[in-house]
Amino acid sequence: MSSIEKTDSTFAEIFAAHTGKVSDKWQSYIPAYESLFAEFRDKRIALLEIGIQNGGSLEIYANYFANAEIIIGCDINPKCRLLDYGPGIEVVIGNCTADETRRKITALSPSFDIIIDDGSHVSNDVIVAFLRYFSLVRPGGIYVIEDLHTSYWQQWQGGLFHKKSSIAFLKLLVDAINSEHWGIGESISDLLAAEFPEYRALFSERVLRTIKSVNFANSMCVIRKTGDDAPNALGPHVVKGSEAVVEQSIKALDGMAQIKVDERQNPASDFGHRTIDASGAGAGVPDRDRQKTGNLTIAAIMPVYNGERFLREAIQSVLDQTVYPHEFVIVDDGSTDGSCVIIEEMSRKYPITLIKREKNSGQSASRNFAIKQCKSDLIALIDQDDRWYPNHLDGLLEPFRKFRGGLPLGWVYSDFDDIDEQGLVIARSFINRQTLQNPKRDLVQFLAQGAVTQPSATLISRAAFDAVGGFDENLSGFEDEDLFLRMFRANYDNAYIAHPLSQWRIYDSSYGATYRLAKSQRYYIRKIMTQFPDDKWRGIYYVRDVIAPRFVMTWALMYVRAGRYKNYALMREYAWDIWALIPHLRILRRIALTIVFPILLWPRAGDLLLKAAAKCWRWTSWIRRLKYLATARL
Numbered sequence: 012m013s014s015i016e017k018t019d020s021t022f023a024e025i026f027a028a029h030t031g032k033v034s035d036k037w038q039s040y041i042p043a044y045e046s047l048f049a050e051f052r053d054k055r056i057a058l059l060e061i062g063i064q065n066g067g068s069l070e071i072y073a074n075y076f077a078n079a080e081i082i083i084g085c086d087i088n089p090k091c092r093l094l095d096y097g098p099g100i101e102v103v104i105g106n107c108t109a110d111e112t113r114r115k116i117t118a119l120s121p122s123f124d125i126i127i128d129d130g131s132h133v134s135n136d137v138i139v140a141f142l143r144y145f146s147l148v149r150p151g152g153i154y155v156i157e158d159l160h161t162s163y164w165q166q167w168q169g170g171l172f173h174k175k176s177s178i179a180f181l182k183l184l185v186d187a188i189n190s191e192h193w194g195i196g197e198s199i200s201d202l203l204a205a206e207f208p209e210y211r212a213l214f215s216e217r218v219l220r221t222i223k224s225v226n227f228a229n230s231m232c233v234i235r236k237t238g239d240d241a242p243n244a245l246g247p248h249v250v251k252g253s254e255a256v257v258e259q260s261i262k263a264l265d266g267m268a269q270i271k272v273d274e275r276q277n278p279a280s281d282f283g284h285r286t287i288d289a290s291g292a293g294a295g296v297p298d299r300d301r302q303k304t305g306n307l308t309i310a311a312i313m314p315v316y317n318g319e320r321f322l323r324e325a326i327q328s329v330l331d332q333t334v335y336p337h338e339f340v341i342v343d344d345g346s347t348d349g350s351c352v353i354i355e356e357m358s359r360k361y362p363i364t365l366i367k368r369e370k371n372s373g374q375s376a377s378r379n380f381a382i383k384q385c386k387s388d389l390i391a392l393i394d395q396d397d398r399w400y401p402n403h404l405d406g407l408l409e410p411f412r413k414f415r416g417g418l419p420l421g422w423v424y425s426d427f428d429d430i431d432e433q434g435l436v437i438a439r440s441f442i443n444r445q446t447l448q449n450p451k452r453d454l455v456q457f458l459a460q461g462a463v464t465q466p467s468a469t470l471i472s473r474a475a476f477d478a479v480g481g482f483d484e485n486l487s488g489f490e491d492e493d494l495f496l497r498m499f500r501a502n503y504d505n506a507y508i509a510h511p512l513s514q515w516r517i518y519d520s521s522y523g524a525t526y527r528l529a530k531s532q533r534y535y536i537r538k539i540m541t542q543f544p545d546d547k548w549r550g551i552y553y554v555r556d557v558i559a560p561r562f563v564m565t566w567a568l569m570y571v572r573a574g575r576y577k578n579y580a581l582m583r584e585y586a587w588d589i590w591a592l593i594p595h596l597r598i599l600r601r602i603a604l605t606i607v608f609p610i611l612l613w614p615r616a617g618d619l620l621l622k623a624a625a626k627c628w629r630w631t632s633w634i635r636r637l638k639y640l641a642t643a644r645l
């Protein structure tokens with residue numbers, strides 16, 4: 012049973028004389044609480060402590076605050092149910108970060124004068140608890156976080172330079188209370204979201220603006236809420252006295268507000284300036300790198316889904332860039348393998364922002380989500396299994412640096428090399444080995460050849476990306492072609508770098524990936540057939556002469572590949588995909604394919620047929636080549 016005695020003793024005296032349930036506090040906290048609690052002592056306060064363990068602290072608070080309205084303790088440990096108190100003290104069992112627990116607490120008291128977080132001390136819990144419970148602090152009340160020394164320890168998601176530690180978060184609140192002086196038009200939520208996008212849903216600008224002060228002491232932070240009558244504002248000059256022998260003009264300032272400043276041109280206040288330094292030695296882009304980027308900021312974006320196999324190499328290739336990206340965001344799209352562990356480990360050493368998404372939502376949705384969190388001018392995509400050469404960003408930046416007006420540049424892409432699972436080169440210059448139109452100049456060629464690039468080989472203008480509405484989230488394959496096609500149509504130019512700046516890893520992908528690609532391809536074909544119907548007036552038959560023939564070929568290739576794995580079900584599926592395109596072809600092709608279609612439904616025969624057709628194709632191209640040589644000699 013609880014031993015609560017009403018007394019006039021000081022907090023230190025009550026603590027020293029306490030005999031009941033055990034409480035464990037550090038020595039320096041006792042005088043700190045002495046001065047913090049004094050103003051609340053005689054009031055009808057409500058107090059919440061997160062993390063109570065043996066529950067002694069609740070008894071001590073109850074003894075000290077004789078007029079308390081309610082004292083609530085919350086603990087995740089079900090054994091705390093055993094704690095038995097008299098009236099005025101309540102215990103809620105549950106994880107403080109869970110909705111359910113917050114509901115139970117607010118059912119007992121909707122607001123508090125004092126909240127003390129002495130819970131798990133793990134950075135994520137400390138931050139989430141603050142964001143969920145600070146709104147419950149009454150005007151003029153305080154939110155105390157104990158044991159912040161853990162934010163310097165790895166096991167508690169910390170480290171001296173850890174970007175996601177509780178201390179790193181709380182330091183930002185110091186900027187938050189000074190937001191009226193930033194002069195850049197950004198909100199406090201913007202600032203927090205720039206560094207901690209994973210908590211964006213918990214930010215309330217209204218609540219964040221009620222932070223009055225942030226005081227740090229050894230292992231402790233006290234965040235005070237503004238009073239109803241005293242919002243957080245610097246207020247006007249208050250000038251008193253009559254003798255101003257040094258600076259006369261000061262007398263005129265009395266009653267004047269601070270001049271509104273405009274710091275939007277200040278590179279040191281630029282949001283893009285804040286994040287990345289691949290050396291890991293703190294925030295901010297070194298000046299020499301700003302010069303290299305021509306003052307353009309770059310965000311590297313990597314969506315990850317069960318990519319543990321090649322992930323380290325991909326991340327390292329970003330960190331090894333000769334021009335550092337200013338932001339590096341990795342989205343874990345609901346991986347069930349060890350991807351997250353790898354990213355977390357690397358983000359402890361390097362300035363990487365990890366966004367975790369519980370449910371797998373596809374790479375287009377992940378990329379869109381990550382890009383929304385970034386402020387940079389340019390977006391550099393990289394896939395989890397690809398690698399950038401160290402001069403990748405430097406090379407792709409060149410056309411953006413040189414841009415001097417005219418049609419705005421939407422995207423720049425480069426050639427790339429093919430590598431295998433071991434990371435060994437299969438072939439150099441994928442794009443240059445083919446006869447393609449680069450950069451893209453005309454719609455028919457674009458539709459006929461495709462984008463023929465890889466997301467990892469591109470650098471995209473953020474303005475153009477936003478203007479066309481980002482990636483189509485229905486696509487998981489062809490999403491880059493679809494995006495660039497829309498940019499092309501919306502009057503954005505593109506540039507091509509004719510040497511390889513990255514490596515594309517080609518390997519036997521899973522059934523899941525093949526299935527997603529085929530599904531995406533079906534959607535994409537429908538989309539572009541609707542977007543670009545045959546144009547009889549111009550005599551350009553987009554569907555009949557360009558789209559349908561191209562994708563009949565693609566399905567046929569996929570059919571042959573499925574044949575190599577003897578996946579007959581898949582072969583039949585692709586045969587039906589070809590069937591769906593037959594009505595859109597020219598009459599002769601229609602007739603020919605309608606005749607051979609039944610053979611395709613019989614996969615072994617279909618496979619032989621397509622291989623024979625491929626051989627014929629090779630022969631005819633030889634004949635064409637020989638003819639060319641003959642005419643050339645003439």
Ligand SMILES: C[S@@+](CC[C@H](N)C(=O)[O-])C[C@H]1O[C@@H](n2cnc3c(N)ncnc32)[C@H](O)[C@@H]1O
Pocket residue numbers: 033034035036060061062063064065066067068085086087088105106107108129130131132136
């Ligand atoms: C340091 S002890 C609390 C000590 C106590 N305040 C005192 O003064 O003696 C930390 C307590 O936090 C609890 N805890 C840890 N994670 C929690 C969470 N997510 N929600 C609520 N309580 C949590 C633990 O069960 C533990 O009892």
